[in-house]
Amino acid sequence: MHSLSNRSKVVVNKEMTLKEKMYLPAIFGGMMITIKHFFKRKPTIQYPEQKREFSKVYRGRHILKRDEQGRENCTACGLCAVACPAEAISIVAAERKKGEEHLYREEKYAKTYEINMLRCIFCGLCEEACPKDAVYLTEELAPANFDRSNFIFGKDKLVQPIGTSAHPKTYKPYKK
Amino acid sequence: MEIFLIDKIVLIVAVFGITLLFALYSTYAERKVAAFIQDRLGPNRAGAFGLLQPLADGVKFFLKEEFIPKHADKALFILGPSVSMTTALMTSAVIPWGNSLELFDRVISLQITDLNIGILYVFAVVSIGVYGIMIGGWASNNKFSLLGALRASSQMISYEIAMGLSIIALIMTTGTLSIGEIVQQQNAPILGISGASWNIIYQPLGFLIFLICAFAECNRTPFDLPESENELVGGYHTEYSSMKLGFFLFAEYTNMFISAAIMSSLYFGGYNFPFMDQLGLPHNLVTIMGTIFLFAKIVLFIFLFMWVRWTLPRFRYDQLMRMGWKMLIPLALINIIITGLLIIVLK
Ligand code: SF4
Ligand code: SF4
Numbered sequence: 230m231h232s233l234s235n236r237s238k239v240v241v242n243k244e245m246t247l248k249e250k251m252y253l254p255a256i257f258g259g260m261m262i263t264i265k266h267f268f269k270r271k272p273t274i275q276y277p278e279q280k281r282e283f284s285k286v287y288r289g290r291h292i293l294k295r296d297e298q299g300r301e302n303c304t305a306c307g308l309c310a311v312a313c314p315a316e317a318i319s320i321v322a323a324e325r326k327k328g329e330e331h332l333y334r335e336e337k338y339a340k341t342y343e344i345n346m347l348r349c350i351f352c353g354l355c356e357e358a359c360p361k362d363a364v365y366l367t368e369e370l371a372p373a374n375f376d377r378s379n380f381i382f383g384k385d386k387l388v389q390p391i392g393t394s395a396h397p398k399t400y401k402p403y404k405k
Numbered sequence: 406m407e408i409f410l411i412d413k414i415v416l417i418v419a420v421f422g423i424t425l426l427f428a429l430y431s432t433y434a435e436r437k438v439a440a441f442i443q444d445r446l447g448p449n450r451a452g453a454f455g456l457l458q459p460l461a462d463g464v465k466f467f468l469k470e471e472f473i474p475k476h477a478d479k480a481l482f483i484l485g486p487s488v489s490m491t492t493a494l495m496t497s498a499v500i501p502w503g504n505s506l507e508l509f510d511r512v513i514s515l516q517i518t519d520l521n522i523g524i525l526y527v528f529a530v531v532s533i534g535v536y537g538i539m540i541g542g543w544a545s546n547n548k549f550s551l552l553g554a555l556r557a558s559s560q561m562i563s564y565e566i567a568m569g570l571s572i573i574a575l576i577m578t579t580g581t582l583s584i585g586e587i588v589q590q591q592n593a594p595i596l597g598i599s600g601a602s603w604n605i606i607y608q609p610l611g612f613l614i615f616l617i618c619a620f621a622e623c624n625r626t627p628f629d630l631p632e633s634e635n636e637l638v639g640g641y642h643t644e645y646s647s648m649k650l651g652f653f654l655f656a657e658y659t660n661m662f663i664s665a666a667i668m669s670s671l672y673f674g675g676y677n678f679p680f681m682d683q684l685g686l687p688h689n690l691v692t693i694m695g696t697i698f699l700f701a702k703i704v705l706f707i708f709l710f711m712w713v714r715w716t717l718p719r720f721r722y723d724q725l726m727r728m729g730w731k732m733l734i735p736l737a738l739i740n741i742i743i744t745g746l747l748i749i750v751l752k
Contacts, residue, residue: 252728256713256716256717259716259717260712260713260716262716263442263712263715263716264442264712266441266442266443266444267438267441267442267712268441269444271441271444271445271446272444273445273446275446
C-alpha cells in the first residue's frame with residue numbers, strides 16, 4: 230500500500246548483522262535519546278496552582294442573555310434548535326401576558342428552554358443562528374455530574390441571573 | 406576487644422541505615438528519572454520536590470491489608486520475602502566503604518569485615534537471594550508466581566556463570582579475593598596520578614560482561630522477565646501485598662545499591678579518587694572525601710541502572726538465554742585467555 234506519511238518502514242525478518250546482534254550500539258543510541266528527554270523542559274501544567282488558559286474562542290456552556298433592563302432576550306423563534314446539528318436544544322414557547330413586560334422583551338418567550346449537555350458538541354451554531362442576541366457560549370465548562378438527567382440544563386441554569394452584567398468570565402462576545 | 410566491638414556495631418548500624426536509606430530513596434529516584442525521561446515531572450506533592458514521597462509510600466505499605474492466599478504455604482510464604490531482604494542486606498558487610506579513620510590513636514577501618522574470600526562471599530550470598538524469589542513464587546501456589554520464580558532461577562544460573570568468569574579475569578590481574586585488598590591496589594599511581602589505576606583500565610571487557618550480568622542479577626530491565634507484568638501479572642510477587650511485597654521491592658532496590666557498590670569497588674577504584682595522595686591533606690579528610698567519592702560513583706551507577714530501565718524494552722526469553730549462554734560465557738572465557746596471555750607477556 231502507498232504510504233501517506235512517507236515515514237513507514239518495511240519490516241523484514243532478515244538475519245541480524247553482527248552490529249545488531251551485539252545490541253550495544255542500538256542500546257547506546259537509545260540511551261542518548263532518553264538522556265536528551267531527561268534534560269528537556271517539561272510541558273506539565275501543575276493543575277490546581279496553574280491553569281491552562283482557554284483559547285480566545287473557547288466555547289463552553291451556554292448562557293441565555295437578558296437585556297439592559299433585565300428582560301430575557303429570547304423570543305422562542307427556534308432558530309437555534311434548527312441550527313443545532315446535535316439536536317440538543319428543545320424549546321416550548323409561550324405568549325407574554327399583561328404585566329410580564331419587565332420579564333420578557335418580546336411578545337413570545339421560551340417557557341422552557343433546555344439544552345442537553347451530553348448531546349451538545351459546543352459548536353456554537355446556536356449562537357450564530359440567534360437573531361435576538363439571546364444565546365451565547367461562555368468560557369465556563371459544563372461541570373461533571375453523576376446523573377444523566379442532571380445534564381439537561383433548563384432555564385434555571387441557563388438564563389443569566391438578574392442584576393448581573395455581562396462580565397468576561399461568564400460571557401464573552403464571540404461575534405466580532 | 407570491647408572497643409573493637411563497639412566500632413563494628415556502630416559501623417554495621419551506619420551501613421545498615423545508609424543501605425536502607427538508599428533503597429528508600431532509589432524508589433523516589435526511579436520515579437523521578439522515569440518521569441524526566443518521559444517528559445513528566447514525577448512525584449512533587451509530598452514535601453519539597455516530593456522528597457517525602459518514599460515515607461508516604463512506606464506508611465501506605467504498612468496500612469495495606471496483609472493477605473495470604475488460602476492455598477499458599479503460610480510459613481514459606483512469609484519466608485520468601487524475608488530471605489530476599491536478609492540476603493540483600495548481608496552483602497554490604499564486605500564492601501570497603503572508605504579507607505581508615507584515625508581517631509583517638511586508633512585506626513578504624515571503614516569496612517565491616519575484610520574477608521579474604523570477599524568476592525566468593527558476595528557471590529554465595531547473592532545466589533541465596535534467588536531462593537527468596539523461588540520460595541515466594543512456589544509458596545504462592547499460583548501459576549504466574551511459579552513461572553516468575555522459574556524464570557528468575559534459570560536466569561540467575563545462566564548469568565551467574567558469565568559473571569563469575571568475568572571476575573576470574575579480574576582476580577588473575579589482582580591476585581587476591583579480598584575486596585578490601587583489590588580496592589587498595591587501585592590506589593597505585595598510574596602516569597603519576599595517584600589513586601587512579603582503576604581496574605576498568607585493565608579489564609574493560611570484563612567490566613562490560615559484569616555490568617550486563619549485574620543487570621540480570623538485579624532483575625532489572627531489560628532482564629526483568631521474572632516480574633514481566635504484561636504476561637505474568639506481577640511474576641513471583643503476584644500474590645503478595647502489604648509489607649511483604651514491600652520487602653520484595655525493597656530487596657530489589659537494595660540489590661541494585663549493593664551491585665552498584667561492588668562495581669564501583671571492583672572496577673572503579675572504590676573510595677580511591679585521582680590525586681588523592683598528592684593533595685597533601687590529612688589522612689582523615691582524604692578518607693572522608695574518598696567515601697564521598699565512592700557514594701558518588703554508586704549514585705552514578707544507580708542512575709545508569711534507571712537510565713537503561715527507562716530506555717530499553719524487555720528481552721524475549723529465548724534472546725535472554727541465547728545471550729547468556731552463547732554470547733556472554735564465551736566472551737568471558739576469551740577475556741580470561743587474553744588476560745592470561747597478557748600477564749605472561751608483560752611479566
Ligand atoms: S453549541 Fe452546537 S450543539 Fe450545542 S446547542 Fe448550540 S448548536 Fe447545538
Ligand atoms: S435563543 Fe435565539 S435563536 Fe434560540 S429561540 Fe431564542 S431567540 Fe430564537
